[in-house]
Amino acid sequence: MIDLSGLAPFASGYNRHCYQHPDDPALCLKVLRPENIEARFQRQAWPKKVLGKARIDDNRQELRAHQQQAIRRLLARNQGALVWAHLPLFYGSVETSRGHANKSELIRCADGSVAPTLQTCLSQVGLTPSLRLAIDEFIHWLKRTRILTRNLLPHNLVVTDRTGEPQLFLVDGLGAPTFPTALSTLPGWSSHHISRKIGRFEKRLVWEQNPDDLSWEDFQRRR
Structure with a gap:
């Protein structure tokens, strides 16, 4: 206990x-x-x-x-x-x-502090080139491993600099609902599922920085 x-x-x-x-x-x-x-x-x-x-x-x-x-x-x-x-x-x-x-x-940073969320980083410093590289590396990892996730939300990812460069870790939202998980054995289905999640993630990143103060629901409808 x-x-x-x-x-x-x-x-x-x-x-x-x-x-x-x-x-x-x-x-x-x-x-x-x-x-x-x-x-x-x-x-x-x-x-x-x-x-x-x-x-x-x-x-x-x-x-x-x-x-x-x-x-x-x-x-x-x-x-x-x-x-x-x-x-x-x-x-x-x-x-x-x-x-x-x-x-x-x-997950901690090089200075020992708890790693901030990607949402926090975007609000504080914006989408810097080094942060964009870290996001691209994470996306490449998803495609390579075919590990299933739920919707990728910036507050469920943290950013650490413990290797000297920004690196993303998924701390919540791993896995998929029962039906998509069952379909993961079908050829090509995992890649399709992951591509959809990545596309939605990229749209979410744009929304996190949008200057119009739209709700996520309104932003999705507009685009």
Whole structure:
């Protein structure tokens, strides 16, 4: 049992809090926010409620996402370095005083600070040439590995300079819904899925810097 009492998360999303491991600053613990999971479940249409709360459990989804075919194939070929080139090292589920947590590498910068999100970098310095190179490297990695993701959102990617140059890591949004995952065995389907996600990501990057202050929904309709 890992005791998180008295600790504050260093980051929070709608569904999970992220804590630094109290005994190892190199590790991140992602803990569900049950009150938000319940609120999200109650907003579901009744056909989706029949499927239960497990389908909106981000920790469970992340565990399953790390078992996807592309990752298993690369690890079986001793290509772990390629898998973890843009994903935090993942150590599975552990028990904490705040419930089950997913344990993974905590991505930090060269100065030891927690790596900022891509969204933060874009808002502070814009899309610099070095950041654009880091994004292109990440996109190339997706195409090469064929690792499936959900929609690529700038707040789910962090940017570290620990190698001397910006490098992106996907810290949330790994994997795909059940139906797309099942189709991943079909020839060419993974590449099609990834290309769609990349195209949407590129549009999102433009929106993050758009000067018109449009909502994401309005921006997509306009374009």
